[in-house]
Amino acid sequence: MIFEKRTERIVLAIFFVIALCIPLFLEDNSFFVGKVTTILILAVFVMSLDFLVGRVGLVTLGHALFYGLGGYLFVILTPEYEAVNFWVYAIYVMGISALVALVVGVVVLRTSGIYFIMITLAISQMVYYFFFDSLEFGGSDGLFIFMKPDTSIFGLSFLDLDNPSHFYYLSLLAVLITLVAIKIILRSRFGRIVEASRLNPERTEALGYNIFAFRLISYIIGSTLAAYAGLLFALQYGYVNPQFMTWEMSGTALVMSILGGMGTIYGAILGTITYEGLLYIFEHLSDDWMLFMGGSIILMVLLLRKGLAGYLEKLLEK
Amino acid sequence: MSRIKTLASAVLATTLTAGLSTSALAAAGDPVKIGIMLPFSGIYAQLGEAGRDGLKLALKEKASALHGSPVEFIELDTEAKPSRAPELASSLLNQHEADFVIGPVHSGVAMGMIKMLRGKDTIMIIPNAGSAAATGPLCAPNIFRTSFSSWQPSYPMGKVALDKGYKKVYAISWNYGMGRESLDAFEESFTAGGGEIVEKVLLPFPSTNFQSHVSDIAATNPDAVFTFFAGGGAIKFVKDYDAMGLRGKIPLLGSGFLTEGTLQAQGDAAEGVLTGLHYAEQLDVPKNREFREAFNTEYGHYPDIYAVQGYDAGQAIANTIGQLEGDISDKQAVISTMEKLTIDSPRGEFTFSRAHNPIQNIYLREVKDGVNVVQSVAAEALEDPARGCKL
Amino acid sequence: MSTELFFVQLINGLQYGLLLFLIASGLTLVFGVMGILNLAHGSMYMVGAYLVWYFVAVTGSFTVSAILSAVIALGLGILIERVLIQRLYNRNHLDQVLLTIGMIFVFNSLQSILWGNDPYGVAVPEALSGSVPFTDNSSYPVYRIFAALICIAIAAALYFMVSKTRLGMLIRAGESNREMVEALGVNIKSLYTIVFAIGVMLAAISGIIAAPMRSIVPGMGESVLITCFVVVVIGGMGSIKGAFVGALLVGVISTFAAVLMPTMSNMVIYLFMILVLLVKPQGLFAK
Structure with missing residues (x-):
C-alpha cells in the first residue's frame, strides 16, 4: 500500500468518491464542472510543488514558470487551424519542459536556501517578461488556442475535450496519476535518497551519493508535472496569458501547499480545494474579500501548525 | 453596509442554479x-x-x-x-x-x-x-x-501636431497593446502629413521609471512629444516631465488618458498638456x-x-x-x-459602427487651471477602421 | 549616447538606486537579524506613501505629515511583531512567508477601504520645489537632490548604528548567536521587536520620501517588492553594505537598460542577478 497513513486513505477515498460523482450531479451546470476542473488542474500543479518543496527541500518561488510554459509551448508547437493529437503533443510539451527544467535546474541548483528561492523567482520573472513584452506571442493580451486537440489513441476516441465532463475526467485522471506517481517515486530507492539528502545532506553525500544529480532529476520531474497541469489549464478555456507564470501564481500555489500541510502530497489537494473554496465564498460575500482571505490565511498559519493534513492526522491517527 | 451581500443569498443562489438550471428564455x-x-x-x-x-x-x-x-x-x-x-x-x-x-x-x-x-x-x-x-x-x-478603440483618441492628434507646425515628434508609451496601438495611430496620420517620428520608445508595462527617458527627450530636443500613459503612470510621467524642466519648452501631447482622473494628483505639472479624447468633463x-x-x-x-x-x-x-x-x-x-x-x-x-465600436467625436483638450478645457473638435464622427473585422 | 547624456543618465541611475536602497534596507535588516523574509515589506512602503498623502491633505504640511507617518509606521511595526510575527519564531520559514502573504492581502484591502482606489499625488513641499539648471534645456529638481541626500544620510546612520552603538552590537551578536545574547541578560524578544519595527519604519520612510516623486496607487507595494529582493540578493541577504552597493548597481543598470534597450529592460536586472549568483552564490557581500 503506497498510502501509509489512515488519514491519507480516508481523505483520498472521500475525495475520489465525491470527485467521480460531481459531473453526474452537475451535468447541466457547465460552470461548476469547469470550476472544479480548474481546481483539479491546480491541485496537480500544487502537488508537483509540494513534492519539490516539502520532500526534496527545493523551495521554489518560480514554479509557475512551468505552469505557463506548458500552455505556451502547446500554442507555439501546434499549427493554428489544425487539430492535433492531444497525447502526442502532451508528450512533446512535457519533453521540452523537461529540457528547459534541466537547463534551469543546472543554474539554480548551484545556490541554496533563500538564494534558491530568489534565483528561481528571477528566472521565472525573466521568462514572464519575455512573453509579456513579446509581439510574436501576443504580449500582455495572451494568445488563443483555436482548435481543441483530439484525444484518440490508435484511432479510438474516448474523450471529447469540448465536453466539460470529459475534460473534467481527464483532469481527475491527471490528479490520480500525479498522486500515485509522486508516491511511488517517494517510496522508491531514489525517493529515499532524495529525502535523506533533504534531511541530512552532508551524510548523504558522504555515503557517496551525488546529491546534485538527485535534486536535478527531482526538479525535472516536478517541473514537467507542472507543465502538464499548465497544458490542461490552457486547453480548458483555450487561452494562454503571461499572467499564468507570474510570481503571484507561484506564491499562491505555495500558500495552497503550506495550508494543506507541506510535504504530505495529499494535503496539496486539500489546500487547493480549501483556498479556492474560501476565495469563491468571500468573493460572493463582499467587495472586501481580500480582507477576509488575508485574515483567514493569517489565522490558519497561527492555528494550524502542520496545515490541514497535520490537523486531520492529529484527529484521526491513534 | 450596503457593500456586504448576505452569505445566505449567495449560497442559496449557488445551490439553486446548481440544482435546477433552466434554459434562459x-x-x-x-x-x-x-x-x-x-x-x-x-x-x-x-x-x-x-x-x-x-x-x-x-x-x-x-x-x-x-x-x-x-x-x-x-x-x-x-x-x-x-x-x-x-x-x-x-x-x-x-x-x-x-x-x-x-x-x-x-x-x-x-x-x-x-x-x-x-x-x-x-x-x-x-x-x-x-x-x-x-x-x-x-x-x-x-x-x-x-x-x-485605442486608435480613436490618438489618430486625430497627428493632424493636431501638424497644424501646430511640429515637424519632429518624440513618441513614447508602454509596450503593450494600448500603448503600441496609440503610437501607431498617431504615427499614421502624422507621417501621412509629412511629419517625422524622431524616436519611438516603448517601455515595459507598467514601469513608471521615466526620469531617464525625460532626460533622453531633453537631449533629443524634438518639436513636441506624443505619449500614451494612464493612471499612476500618467501622473508620474507628467510630474517627471515638469520636474526636469521640460514643461513649457517642449510641448506635451497625448491620448486623453494622460490627463483623465489624474489632474488633481498632477497639479500644476499638467498645465498646458494637449490631449485628444471622446469626452471632457466640462463638455x-x-x-x-x-x-x-x-x-x-x-x-x-x-x-x-x-x-x-x-x-x-x-x-x-x-x-x-x-x-x-x-x-x-x-x-x-x-x-x-x-x-x-x-x-x-x-x-x-x-x-x-459595423464592428460595434462607437462612431464618435474626438475633442482636443488643453489643461487650464486643473481642468481639461475643450479647444475644438479634433475629428468629427470618427469611425475606427476595424481592420480585420469581417462583420 | 553623448558623454553629457551618459553622465546625466548616470546621475538618474544613482538617484533611483539610492531610493531603492532605502526601500530595501529594512528588508535586509529584518532578514539579517531575525531570519524573516517579510513579503509584506512592500505593503509598508505603500502604507508610508498613503499616510503622508492623507496627512498632507489634512494638515497641509509635508514635514509634520512625514513625521506623523513615520511614527505611526513604527507603532504599526511594533504591533505586527508583537501580535503576529512573535508567534512564529520557532516555526518553519515557510510559515512566515505564508503569514506575510496573508498580510499583503489585508493591507491592500485596508488601503482600498480607508483611502479608496483613485490614484493620488503629493505636491513637492514649497521650500524644495525649485530646480537647478542641468543641461541645455532641462533642469534638476531640488526635491530629488534632497531625497538623494536623505537616503545617503539614512544609509550612514544605519551603518553607524549597526557598527558603533550598543543596539548595533546586540544586533550583530544576535545574528550570530541568539543564546549568547540571552545569556548576557538581554531580552532578545524586545530586541527583535525593535529591529522589526525599525524595518517597517524604513519601508514607510521610503514611501514617504518617494510620495512627491511617484504616483500613489493601489498595488504600488508589490511593484517595488520584487525589485527590492533583487537588490538584497545581489548584495547578499542581511548585509546593509551589500544592499547599498546592490541598490546602486540595480539603479544604474536598469536606467541604462531602459534607455538603450527599452523593450528588453524588464529582463535585464534579473539577468544581472542570475549572473551575480552564478559567480557568488551568496551575493556580493555575504557573511
Whole structure:
C-alpha cells in the first residue's frame, strides 16, 4: 500500500468518491464542472510543488514558470487551424519542459536556501517578461488556442475535450496519476535518497551519493508535472496569458501547499480545494474579500501548525 | 453596509442554479440579468467602480423603458487578472445565465472574456478596454463597445501636431497593446502629413521609471512629444516631465488618458498638456450637464470618463429593451436593435459602427487651471477602421 | 549616447538606486537579524506613501505629515511583531512567508477601504520645489537632490548604528548567536521587536520620501517588492553594505537598460542577478 497513513486513505477515498460523482450531479451546470476542473488542474500543479518543496527541500518561488510554459509551448508547437493529437503533443510539451527544467535546474541548483528561492523567482520573472513584452506571442493580451486537440489513441476516441465532463475526467485522471506517481517515486530507492539528502545532506553525500544529480532529476520531474497541469489549464478555456507564470501564481500555489500541510502530497489537494473554496465564498460575500482571505490565511498559519493534513492526522491517527 | 451581500443569498443562489438550471428564455417580467466583470481591487479598481456606478445610474434612470422587468446585477471582481477571466465569464454565462455581460477594463481580461463569450447568446458590452482586436479580428455580432478603440483618441492628434507646425515628434508609451496601438495611430496620420517620428520608445508595462527617458527627450530636443500613459503612470510621467524642466519648452501631447482622473494628483505639472479624447468633463452638451448632476446626486462625487462609458453601456441595454418592449428572448433581435441605436451620451450622440465600436467625436483638450478645457473638435464622427473585422 | 547624456543618465541611475536602497534596507535588516523574509515589506512602503498623502491633505504640511507617518509606521511595526510575527519564531520559514502573504492581502484591502482606489499625488513641499539648471534645456529638481541626500544620510546612520552603538552590537551578536545574547541578560524578544519595527519604519520612510516623486496607487507595494529582493540578493541577504552597493548597481543598470534597450529592460536586472549568483552564490557581500 503506497498510502501509509489512515488519514491519507480516508481523505483520498472521500475525495475520489465525491470527485467521480460531481459531473453526474452537475451535468447541466457547465460552470461548476469547469470550476472544479480548474481546481483539479491546480491541485496537480500544487502537488508537483509540494513534492519539490516539502520532500526534496527545493523551495521554489518560480514554479509557475512551468505552469505557463506548458500552455505556451502547446500554442507555439501546434499549427493554428489544425487539430492535433492531444497525447502526442502532451508528450512533446512535457519533453521540452523537461529540457528547459534541466537547463534551469543546472543554474539554480548551484545556490541554496533563500538564494534558491530568489534565483528561481528571477528566472521565472525573466521568462514572464519575455512573453509579456513579446509581439510574436501576443504580449500582455495572451494568445488563443483555436482548435481543441483530439484525444484518440490508435484511432479510438474516448474523450471529447469540448465536453466539460470529459475534460473534467481527464483532469481527475491527471490528479490520480500525479498522486500515485509522486508516491511511488517517494517510496522508491531514489525517493529515499532524495529525502535523506533533504534531511541530512552532508551524510548523504558522504555515503557517496551525488546529491546534485538527485535534486536535478527531482526538479525535472516536478517541473514537467507542472507543465502538464499548465497544458490542461490552457486547453480548458483555450487561452494562454503571461499572467499564468507570474510570481503571484507561484506564491499562491505555495500558500495552497503550506495550508494543506507541506510535504504530505495529499494535503496539496486539500489546500487547493480549501483556498479556492474560501476565495469563491468571500468573493460572493463582499467587495472586501481580500480582507477576509488575508485574515483567514493569517489565522490558519497561527492555528494550524502542520496545515490541514497535520490537523486531520492529529484527529484521526491513534 | 450596503457593500456586504448576505452569505445566505449567495449560497442559496449557488445551490439553486446548481440544482435546477433552466434554459434562459427570459420573457417580459423575468429579471434582466446583467453580469458585471470589472476590477474592484488592484490598480484598475477605480475604473471598475466608476464603470459600475455609471451603468447602474443609467438603468435606474431608464427603469420605465424596461417594461416592468426588474434588473438583477451579478458583480464579479476580475482583479484585472487575465487567468481568471474565462472562468468568471463562464460563471456569468453558464451559472447565472446573464443576458448582458459588461466588462472589462483590462484588454488581457477582454481576450479571456471574448474567448468564452464570442458567438454566444449573451451580449457582451465593453465599457473600457480599447484593444483593437476586440472590434477588429475578433469582432462578433454579440460584442459591443461603448468606450473607444485605442486608435480613436490618438489618430486625430497627428493632424493636431501638424497644424501646430511640429515637424519632429518624440513618441513614447508602454509596450503593450494600448500603448503600441496609440503610437501607431498617431504615427499614421502624422507621417501621412509629412511629419517625422524622431524616436519611438516603448517601455515595459507598467514601469513608471521615466526620469531617464525625460532626460533622453531633453537631449533629443524634438518639436513636441506624443505619449500614451494612464493612471499612476500618467501622473508620474507628467510630474517627471515638469520636474526636469521640460514643461513649457517642449510641448506635451497625448491620448486623453494622460490627463483623465489624474489632474488633481498632477497639479500644476499638467498645465498646458494637449490631449485628444471622446469626452471632457466640462463638455458643453446639455446631456453632459444633466448626467454630471444626476451622478453627483446619486454618488456624492462627479463622474469621470469611465463612468460615462459605463453609463452608455446601461443606456444601450435600456434602450434596446425599451424598443423590444421588454422581450429580449430573441438574441438576434436584441443584436439588430442594439446596433441601430443612437445613444444620447454625455460625450455627444454616437452610433455603432459595423464592428460595434462607437462612431464618435474626438475633442482636443488643453489643461487650464486643473481642468481639461475643450479647444475644438479634433475629428468629427470618427469611425475606427476595424481592420480585420469581417462583420 | 553623448558623454553629457551618459553622465546625466548616470546621475538618474544613482538617484533611483539610492531610493531603492532605502526601500530595501529594512528588508535586509529584518532578514539579517531575525531570519524573516517579510513579503509584506512592500505593503509598508505603500502604507508610508498613503499616510503622508492623507496627512498632507489634512494638515497641509509635508514635514509634520512625514513625521506623523513615520511614527505611526513604527507603532504599526511594533504591533505586527508583537501580535503576529512573535508567534512564529520557532516555526518553519515557510510559515512566515505564508503569514506575510496573508498580510499583503489585508493591507491592500485596508488601503482600498480607508483611502479608496483613485490614484493620488503629493505636491513637492514649497521650500524644495525649485530646480537647478542641468543641461541645455532641462533642469534638476531640488526635491530629488534632497531625497538623494536623505537616503545617503539614512544609509550612514544605519551603518553607524549597526557598527558603533550598543543596539548595533546586540544586533550583530544576535545574528550570530541568539543564546549568547540571552545569556548576557538581554531580552532578545524586545530586541527583535525593535529591529522589526525599525524595518517597517524604513519601508514607510521610503514611501514617504518617494510620495512627491511617484504616483500613489493601489498595488504600488508589490511593484517595488520584487525589485527590492533583487537588490538584497545581489548584495547578499542581511548585509546593509551589500544592499547599498546592490541598490546602486540595480539603479544604474536598469536606467541604462531602459534607455538603450527599452523593450528588453524588464529582463535585464534579473539577468544581472542570475549572473551575480552564478559567480557568488551568496551575493556580493555575504557573511
